Amino acid sequence: MKKIISITLALLLFVSAKSYAQSQVDIRINEVLPVNISGLADENGNRCGWVELYNTAFGMVDVAGFYLTDSKDNPTRYMIPKGNTATVIPLRKYLVLYADGRPEKGLFHMNFTLEGVSALYLFGSDGKTLIDEIHIPASLPHDKSFGRFIDGEGAHEPVNWSKQSLRKAAIDKKIGSDGGFVILDHPTPGNTNTTRIVESKSEKMQQLDPWGGILALTAMGVVFLCLVILFLSFSQIGKNAVRKQQQTKVSKQAPVKPATPVRIKSKDSASAIDDEILAAIAVACHMYQNGIDNTVHDVESNVLTFNQEALRNSPWGARSLTLKQDPRS
């Protein structure tokens, strides 16, 4: 048993060492626009390149202390400033950073520009963990942005094995050779890259299954699957339990010479029960039936049990219950 616990703990330590805080790995570089001539203007009315980060998580993420760089050799080139609540990206929302090389202009002004930059890297707050990267095509025209076709989806480096589920693998397979990145005709800073109309699941279902038959069959199938698996599991667990009970009975029934003679006064040895047990049953039944103390009957299935009287609801801090008895007293 100790061995199993040790192995489990070791595995947990191994997993935790490899995984990052969920919030960090959920951020993606969603869209970049290196040369901005007629697009988004900053708070001073100036135009410059920009980077859009997207929070793929379903919870808020603070990107303060994250690093953006154009070179893996210099991972801490620009740090997103700390100490401002504006760096918190709400769930499934965006944050735009201005790449004008003028950090003194404000909170979200980077200390380098994107002109001529071929790749952009996002590092976590430790300055070592690569969260995401984007490779910008050299042929990208002015005022055109490059980003993910579907927000947050597509190639993501490095692939974190602890997040590489079957579902994620299936999505990755569908991503084309472009890795899910495209040149976007209409830049969308601070907004979704997906310009097509998104249908809700309910709307899709209305089209796919207008009479509800497919959903009914699928859902009933899943309900049955769940309960059939439970049925099979507990049939097996039950069989094992019964077998174990029988084995215990057999071992108890094995002829063992008692160390001290057992006091049995009943004449019928086959149904011999200790007098004290009989008395306890009689008293308990009397108390239960007459409502003297209903707690004597432990409400369990098909089993009438009698417990020894124990201290209930004892105060935690009661010294008399926590201190050992003084052997001298």
Added chain:
Amino acid sequence: MILESNLVQNLKQFIQYTGFANATFGHIVMILIGLVFIYLAIKKEWEPLLLIPIGFGMIIGNIPLFPGMQVGIYEDGSVLNILYQGVKKGFYPPLIFLGIGAMTDFSALISNPKLLLVGAAAQFGIFAAYAGALALGFTPAEAGAIGIIGGADGPTAIFLSGKLAPDLIGAISVSAYSYMALVPVIQPPVMRLLTTKKERLIRMKAPRAVSQQEKIIFPIVGFLITAFIVPSGIPLLGMLFFGNLLKESGVTRRLAETARGPLNDIVVILIGITVGCSTQADKFLQGKSILIFGLGAASFFIATFAGVLFCKIMNLFLKEGNKLNPLIGNAGVSAVPDSARVSHIQGQKYDPSNFLLMHAMGPNVAGVIGSAVAAGILLGFLS
């Protein structure tokens, strides 16, 4: 003269703020429905723990108000609105499931696991009502929320309708609780219709004693299996099985007692009163509500039908001595423990020495698991 004029003005203004000045026919109808609920709860003892809070909530929610005084349940920031968030955001139902888990003895199910399948079959009512609602012109999300009435599980109905069709939450929850209260009226005719006298006399094998170890394993394994298959059901399933583990572990007696006692009572009060309040006449008295009540009734009948019929089908494959009394099939619709009690009472009518209650508790608690799983599936497909 000026004083008199001001006095009259103030009185006029005061009258405008009273319920009498703002009352509509709808308000009066809803107050009467609330009074009927209270009457049924006290006089007939039909689900009094739910019908009294809901009935009185209906009266509270339908006192005509001058809008903008921040007292109505639909006015942001009002006390009732804050309490209503538990229904709207769906955090009352999992807390009730915690209490249900902490008070439910799954032994009947553990000792005879095939009863789980009866609980699964009874969920057919949910999906029949879903198809019916679609045919009547509801959207799939609304139809899913309406369908869950067939699960005969009030908290699940509130949880799902809060997510899929918040506008229908009042009608759906009142419908679900009303039919749960009417289980002793709805189910027996279906049970009698589908069974022969010989079948009603079947005596089931006494369930074996279940060890504490099995009882501890049940919530853990049960949760892992169901949650991995339907993760969207985690809030309900997680709390249900967690509550049961508190009960069965034997070392968290105080927590189990709190979960099934004071905590459960508090949430039942809050959920009942706020659901009742949410049935404001202008939102509740619509053609849709009547359709929802009709679909709810149909789903209860179909669920009972499916449960009883499934027992009969299972009997075709079971050996003599292991056969099920089909009268326990109705219990698969959840409504713990009322539907199990209906099985027992019906069984005793034909054989006073046949005790079906323990056997019926198996499909009954399986129905709770089944309806939570079904809610998770609907949420996954439609939200």
